[in-house]
Amino acid sequence: MDEAFYAEGLRFSCQRCSSCCRGGPGYVFLAKDDLRRLLARFGLDLAAFIEKYCVLVDTGLGFAISLAEKPNFDCVLLGENGACEAYEARPVQCSTYPFWASLLDSEEDWEAEGKDCPGIGKGELRSKEHIEECLWRRRAAGTILLSRAEAAHPEKLDADTLLGR
Ligand code: SF4
Numbered sequence: 001m002d003e004a005f006y007a008e009g010l011r012f013s014c015q016r017c018s019s020c021c022r023g024g025p026g027y028v029f030l031a032k033d034d035l036r037r038l039l040a041r042f043g044l045d046l047a048a049f050i051e052k053y054c055v056l057v058d059t060g061l062g063f064a065i066s067l068a069e070k071p072n073f074d075c076v077l078l079g080e081n082g083a084c085e086a087y088e089a090r091p092v093q094c095s096t097y098p099f100w101a102s103l104l105d106s107e108e109d110w111e112a113e114g115k116d117c118p119g120i121g122k123g124e125l126r127s128k129e130h131i132e133e134c135l136w137r138r139r140a141a142g143t144i145l146l147s148r149a150e151a152a153h154p155e156k157l158d159a160d161t162l163l164g165r
């Protein structure tokens, strides 16, 4: 098998521009552990958290829970000061960016993402092991998928059942 183009590592240091938390429409899909951390961070029950901060998205395989966006497409958790209100509890989709499988398919994909993320290609050399750890964390976390019936009545979801507690 060909060696990954990032076998010698890739340079990335976040420049704190918050561009990945704003801009065009997009989704931040939640995994069970994400939801556990976010409920604890905001001190809300499941129904209240979903109503205040989330949208349900029909993926074709089930309904995923995504963080909502403000009318200007900023993430609902992006504060006025440009910082994430849940930084320590942010979803794995956020904490593993930009080391996403979809951006590591090829060097061209990685470099193209650098147009949106000024941290790509700068600063710290991240090892192949670090990159693969990010890929694994994202894969292992999975994405919550609700049935159509559950998505129709999110207020009836039971957190213990959903989160396997
Ligand atoms: S776009 Fe890149 S540099 Fe800017 S905040 Fe996001 S990860 Fe950091």
Ligand code: SF4
Binding pocket: 020, 021, 028, 067, 075, 076, 077, 078, 079, 083, 084, 085, 086, 087, 090, 091, 094
């Ligand atoms: S949860 Fe935080 S880090 Fe993730 S997109 Fe929203 S503001 Fe950005």
